[in-house]
Amino acid sequence: MSLKVYNSLSRQKEDFNPINPPYVGMYVCGPTVSGESHLGHARPFITFDIVYRYLMHLGYKVRYVRNITDAGHFEEEGRAAEDKISSKAILEKLEPMELVQKYTNLYHWAMNQFNNLPPSIEPTATGHIVEQIEMIKKIIADGYAYEANGSVYFNVEKYNTDFSKLGKPYGMLSGRNIEEQLDTTRELENQDEKRNRNDFALWKSAPPEHIMRWQSPWGEGFPGWHIECSAMSNKYLGQEFDIHGGGMDLQFPHHECEIAQSTVCNHKTPAHYWLHNNMITIEGRKMGKSYNNVVKLTELFSGSSPVLTQAYSPMTVRFFILQSHYRGTLDFSNEALQASEKAFKRLWEAHEWFAKYPITDHAGTDAALDEKVQQLVAEFDEFMNDDFSTAKVLANIFDLVSVINSIKDKHIPETAISSNTLRLLQTQLKIFIEDLFGLVSERQGDGNQLDGVLQLLISIRKDAKSKRDFMTSDKIRNELAALGVQLKDEKDGATSYTIA
RNA sequence: GGUCCUUUGGCCGAGUGGCUAGGCAAAGCUCUGCAAAAGCUUCUACAGCGGUUCGAAUCCGCUAGGGACCUCCA
Numbered sequence: 001m002s003l004k005v006y007n008s009l010s011r012q013k014e015d016f017n018p019i020n021p022p023y024v025g026m027y028v029c030g031p032t033v034s035g036e037s038h039l040g041h042a043r044p045f046i047t048f049d050i051v052y053r054y055l056m057h058l059g060y061k062v063r064y065v066r067n068i069t070d071a072g073h074f075e076e077e078g079r080a081a082e083d084k085i086s087s088k089a090i091l092e093k094l095e096p097m098e099l100v101q102k103y104t105n106l107y108h109w110a111m112n113q114f115n116n117l118p119p120s121i122e123p124t125a126t127g128h129i130v131e132q133i134e135m136i137k138k139i140i141a142d143g144y145a146y147e148a149n150g151s152v153y154f155n156v157e158k159y160n161t162d163f164s165k166l167g168k169p170y171g172m173l174s175g176r177n178i179e180e181q182l183d184t185t186r187e188l189e190n191q192d193e194k195r196n197r198n199d200f201a202l203w204k205s206a207p208p209e210h211i212m213r214w215q216s217p218w219g220e221g222f223p224g225w226h227i228e229c230s231a232m233s234n235k236y237l238g239q240e241f242d243i244h245g246g247g248m249d250l251q252f253p254h255h256e257c258e259i260a261q262s263t264v265c266n267h268k269t270p271a272h273y274w275l276h277n278n279m280i281t282i283e284g285r286k287m288g289k290s291y292n293n294v295v296k297l298t299e300l301f302s303g304s305s306p307v308l309t310q311a312y313s314p315m316t317v318r319f320f321i322l323q324s325h326y327r328g329t330l331d332f333s334n335e336a337l338q339a340s341e342k343a344f345k346r347l348w349e350a351h352e353w354f355a356k357y358p359i360t361d362h363a364g365t366d367a368a369l370d371e372k373v374q375q376l377v378a379e380f381d382e383f384m385n386d387d388f389s390t391a392k393v394l395a396n397i398f399d400l401v402s403v404i405n406s407i408k409d410k411h412i413p414e415t416a417i418s419s420n421t422l423r424l425l426q427t428q429l430k431i432f433i434e435d436l437f438g439l440v441s442e443r444q445g446d447g448n449q450l451d452g453v454l455q456l457l458i459s460i461r462k463d464a465k466s467k468r469d470f471m472t473s474d475k476i477r478n479e480l481a482a483l484g485v486q487l488k489d490e491k492d493g494a495t496s497y498t499i500a
Numbered sequence: 501g502g503u504c505c506u507u508u509g510g511c512c513g514a515g516u517g518g519c520u521a522g523g524c525a526a527a528g529c530u531c532u533g534c535a536a537a538a539g540c541u542u543c544u545a546c547a548g549c550g551g552u553u554c555g556a557a558u559c560c561g562c563u564a565g566g567g568a569c570c571u572c573c574a
Binding site: 029037047279341349 | 530573
């Protein structure tokens, strides 16, 4: 059974066959670090983290390249105006790299909170100005770009005419017909420099107040919005590579432009498989700056956004995202997040208990149950191979959580299921929950000292209970609960605790 | 205006022709000093209308609602 992925280019699920197995090259569009990451940004990075982890699980050697866009317009609220006053001392002026550093750090912090694996290479746009200029030169030399007032534009019409003959029209990824577009595109600034409305900038001449600028054959300026991904994917993954990922909103024009640029330079469509995650919505609308409905990740984790009734942990969010398919929209609401929070807790507690469960050799007494467990486990791979259906895997895992809890509470004897099946379950749950889904324990603060104190309180409470002194035992339990420590009397007489 | 997508139970969300999705919430029971947790049971939906079919949430058409992209955007 092999992996199938939905390819936006062909609009269907295809067998995944890398160009040069066991190697796989994957490029994912990273963030623009001119502001703080929000919940919407979490989706692609968690989605492609799962893709990355699963490809490695299948034995591929993956080079995962995810860029950081740190070139362009960089302004911080309240500081933008100051910057234009040239007489300011250097430390008072807006230094773009300071912003880049600040938001890059925050972004890395958030990725870490989500337990996303770092990519193999994380190139920056500003670190690849030379490569971008070289690529632009090549596009001009081939006749597909022209200069105007120190800016360079890609000639979309010429590209479309020439490459349509080769079956690669502009718009092939997003399913757009460029001829139809001409009358529907809105009026933009600097249209006069362009020969055609569909043309896009490869290099922009920098006006005097623009603080990020580089020397180029066309004068001082900065690269266009699409060229960096072409230049960096080409450099680190080659002219042709396996997977290109990103959010659906990047399909047009960003990815379309990437295809055009790379195709001119290399005469090849850069990526074989284009994977796009769908958007996170809030009350049915896409989360985005223009809608004024963003929930920043720092607000999400601290609960400080006005739309949040409480804080949600990184694992709750990760679990929430995994419960849906990456190609569908996912609607955010407090109710939905709270459901995920509880569900994740239940899943994790069962997994944590079962992972340490000592299994002794025995045959199973309940063949039907044994078979059901095996079936549920076997389907993990099947579902993941079907375009990364994490939601279905989780549904199966919850069926298994019931089985595990039944064993824990002795509603089902351990011997019902054969030790071989139990061991398989143990192994596979660890692989899928921890290694592939990247879920981790959220328990914090259970250092040795704290644990010792709690064990002491539990022991005092147990003595009180045995003397039927429920006043004392309830006082301990209730006051600990008020402090966020919840005690739980287990079936075997022991008491466990969880810290909120 | 153009292109495309979508509409699943109180909420979130899988699912593309016949078989229980799953989670959360709610109700009952079991367990229990009480509580929490857990287990079992119940709630069995597919926007509306029409068509295709032995059979449709799933395919087709129409109607209505919602959304995305066309502009920086994950």
